[in-house]
Amino acid sequence: MLAYRTPPNRSLGVKAARRLADGLSYLVLTVCAVVVGYPVVAMVLNSFKTTFEMYSNPWGLPAHLGWTNYQYAWNEAQIPAFMLNSLIVSAASVVMTVVLAAFAAYAFATFEFRFNRPLFLVFALLLIVPVPISIIPLYVVESRLHLMDTYWALILPYTAGGLPLSIFILRAYFQSIPHELSDAARIDGCTQTQSFLRVILPIATPALATVTIFQFINSWNEFFLALIFIHKSSMMTLPLGLQSFFYNYSVQWGYLFAALSTALVPVIVVYVLMQRQFISGLTSGALKG
Amino acid sequence: MASTTITSKQTPRWRRNNPYVWIAPALLVFGVFTLLPLAGGLAIGFFSWNGFQAPQWVGLDNFTRVFQDQGFWQSLEHNLIYGVATVVGKLVLAVCLAVLLNRSLRGQTVFRTILFMPVVMSFVVVGLIWNWIYNYNFGLLNTVLGLVGLGAWKQDWLGNTSFALGALIVVDIWKWFGFHMVIYLAGLQSIPNELYESARIDGANSRQSFRHITLPLLLPVTMINVLLATAGAFTVFDLVYVMTDGGPVKATDVAMVHIYTEAFQFNQFGYAAAMSYVLLVLISVVSLVLMRLLRQERYF
Numbered sequence: 001m002l003a004y005r006t007p008p009n010r011s012l013g014v015k016a017a018r019r020l021a022d023g024l025s026y027l028v029l030t031v032c033a034v035v036v037g038y039p040v041v042a043m044v045l046n047s048f049k050t051t052f053e054m055y056s057n058p059w060g061l062p063a064h065l066g067w068t069n070y071q072y073a074w075n076e077a078q079i080p081a082f083m084l085n086s087l088i089v090s091a092a093s094v095v096m097t098v099v100l101a102a103f104a105a106y107a108f109a110t111f112e113f114r115f116n117r118p119l120f121l122v123f124a125l126l127l128i129v130p131v132p133i134s135i136i137p138l139y140v141v142e143s144r145l146h147l148m149d150t151y152w153a154l155i156l157p158y159t160a161g162g163l164p165l166s167i168f169i170l171r172a173y174f175q176s177i178p179h180e181l182s183d184a185a186r187i188d189g190c191t192q193t194q195s196f197l198r199v200i201l202p203i204a205t206p207a208l209a210t211v212t213i214f215q216f217i218n219s220w221n222e223f224f225l226a227l228i229f230i231h232k233s234s235m236m237t238l239p240l241g242l243q244s245f246f247y248n249y250s251v252q253w254g255y256l257f258a259a260l261s262t263a264l265v266p267v268i269v270v271y272v273l274m275q276r277q278f279i280s281g282l283t284s285g286a287l288k289g
Numbered sequence: 290m291a292s293t294t295i296t297s298k299q300t301p302r303w304r305r306n307n308p309y310v311w312i313a314p315a316l317l318v319f320g321v322f323t324l325l326p327l328a329g330g331l332a333i334g335f336f337s338w339n340g341f342q343a344p345q346w347v348g349l350d351n352f353t354r355v356f357q358d359q360g361f362w363q364s365l366e367h368n369l370i371y372g373v374a375t376v377v378g379k380l381v382l383a384v385c386l387a388v389l390l391n392r393s394l395r396g397q398t399v400f401r402t403i404l405f406m407p408v409v410m411s412f413v414v415v416g417l418i419w420n421w422i423y424n425y426n427f428g429l430l431n432t433v434l435g436l437v438g439l440g441a442w443k444q445d446w447l448g449n450t451s452f453a454l455g456a457l458i459v460v461d462i463w464k465w466f467g468f469h470m471v472i473y474l475a476g477l478q479s480i481p482n483e484l485y486e487s488a489r490i491d492g493a494n495s496r497q498s499f500r501h502i503t504l505p506l507l508l509p510v511t512m513i514n515v516l517l518a519t520a521g522a523f524t525v526f527d528l529v530y531v532m533t534d535g536g537p538v539k540a541t542d543v544a545m546v547h548i549y550t551e552a553f554q555f556n557q558f559g560y561a562a563a564m565s566y567v568l569l570v571l572i573s574v575v576s577l578v579l580m581r582l583l584r585q586e587r588y589f
Contacts, residue, residue, distance in 0.1 A: 021392070022392070022394060025389040025392060025394060026394065028385075028386070028389060029386065029390070029394075029400045029404075032382075032386060032400075032404060033400055033403045033404060035463070036403055036404055036406060036407060036463065036467070037403050037406070039418050039419075039422055039429060040406070042429065043418055043421070054427070055427070058432055096318070099314075100314050100315040100318060103311045103312070103315065104311060104312045104314075104315035104316070106311065107308045107311035107312050111307075111308040111311070113308040113309070116308070119312060122324070123315075123319065126323060126324075126327070128520070128576070129327065129569070130520060130524045130572070131323075132524050132526060132545055133327075133524070133565050133566075133568060133569045133572075134323075134326035134327050134329075134330045134565065135548075135552070136330060136333060136552055136558050136561050136562040136565060137325070137326035137327070137328075137329035137332075137333055137562065138322065138326040139552075139558075140326075140329065140333070141321065141322065141325060141326055141329075156318060156321075156322050157322045159318050159322075160318050160319050160321070160322035160323045161322075161323070163315055163318065163319050163323075164319075192307070217409060220411070221410070221411030221412070221413075222411075223411065223412060223413050223526075223527045223530075223531075224526050224527060224545075227530075228553065238411075239413035239414070239527075240413075242413055242414065242417060243413050243417075243530075246417055246420070253427065256417065256421075260414055260417055260418065264410065264414055267409060268409070268410075271402075271409045272402060275398075275401075275402045275405070278405075278409060279401070279402075279405055282408060282409070282468070283468065283471050283472055283475070286472055286513050286514075286517055287472060287475055287513075
């Protein structure tokens with residue numbers, strides 16, 4: 001009897017300990033999630049309030065959905081124009097990075113030629129050097145090429161900045177694709193380029209998606225180069241526009257919250273819908289590097 | 290065998306060279322916008338140049354001036370404090386939360402999605418949100434302090450020289466710990482379960498197996514995390530520029546803000562380029578030392 005009694009008791013103790021640990025884990029995780037999430041939620045809620053309501057009712061829901069702040073942010077502060085600029089710059093740099101990196105990475109992965117290793121190392125070694133370090137010579141290059149205050153002023157350095165990691169990730173992926181596939185395509189009469197475009201690239205979709213997300217988020221959020229190369233307000237990207245908006249209207253919190261919510265909500269919606277791809281896209285550089 | 294020789298002989302010359310054709314476009318953009326500036330920066334460092342008049346050769350003057358510039362070394366000291374505090378803060382928080390998430394709780398994905406969210410946001414947006422949180426009259430932080438009866442602790446967080454740098458450090462940790470957490474999570478999931486089982490059979494309790502299995506096996510991942518976070522801390526600009534612009538009274542002046550001010554407000558291009566190069570050398574040295582330290586630890 002005794003011999004039978006002990007095991008259930010002990011396992012009950014183990015179960016209780018586990019439940020306690022689970023409860024503590026949930027508590028800690030929830031506190032962290034609130035600290036991360038609440039400021040964003042509160043900012044969106046406040047964007048619908050008047051300044052008076054923000055003081056009198058800082059915690060609750062807005063009494064009614066007031067769009068005056070948004071009207072101001074959209075019409076006076078040109079937030080949609082900044083978003084369009086950001087979209088153009090980010091999309092163009094994604095396209096350029098993906099195309100240039102895919103061709104280069106495929107050559108590094110499959111062709112045998114004398115400077116394969118050294119050229120690849122040139123890209124790989126500069127993975128570590130932060131872009132801001134060479135801001136002054138970059139400024140000289142940009143002004144000599146008359147790129148200041150154009151979209152290219154940002155598209156080209158963003159592309160150059162994204163190439164090392166993109167080539168690194170794509171090369172590893174191309175190397176993992178069995179040779180037989182491109183050989184078969186060659187036997188069927190494809191040229192090297194055709195077999196790359198029609199057979200290899202479609203297989204590499206996951207790696208291309210990783211590079212796309214990584215490059216898009218980095219370009220969309222970039223601030224330092226935009227601050228230095230863009231001065232015309234009609235050419236400003238979103239981070240730069242938000243910063244100058246805050247600089248001019250720092251007292252008008254309602255306007256600022258509306259502007260920030262306009263900038264942030266689309267990004268967060270896309271992120272939540274595709275969180276798996278986003279998280280792997282943004283961390284794969286660190287995990288493979 | 291014979292057929293391959295024939296085809297390679299028949300291949301026209303441009304086709305045999307074609308790897309370079311595939312690489313050339315990437316190399317061109319990379320060369321003009323990364324390699325050229327990197328080499329040119331060193332050259333500019335040897336000139337006195339205000340961006341308008343012809344540059345004048347000054348030899349090593351700019352570099353000797355960097356070593357005498359107290360403002361620059363003070364800003365580097367801020368980077369050092371910032372680096373140590375953010376690296377420790379991010380990694381401790383990240384390891385703990387990754388271990389909790391790795392216990393296969395329900396809702397794991399929801400927590401991971403929320404905690405990673407700030408990584409997707411730009412530093413400008415994050416900085417502006419926290420400008421509001423730290424606002425004296427109106428900010429979330431002082432309001433919360435008032436609510437829980439700590440009204441005496443209210444501060445003008447960004448306007449006070451003794452709190453401003455710490456306030457920025459908190460924001461940086463807030464933005465990035467989710468990133469390091471996901472990397473730790475990947476590291477944890479790569480540890481085979483058999484190790485824990487055999488440790489349990491040998492009588493190890495959970496704390497012992499964390500100390501002697503989990504932590505040592507997380508060292509490679511830790512090295513990546515430390516290097517990334519350190520490089521970030523030494524080149525931090527956006528957050529500081531948006532929130533304090535180096536103030537109050539230079540209390541949050543960091544190296545990149547210092548370099549930016551010298552270059553684009555005082556037009557000291559040669560001097561700023563020299564400072565950038567000193568910063569690059571310092572970052573490389575720090576990274577190498579960290580790699581050495583962490584690599585030695587691996588042979589436990």
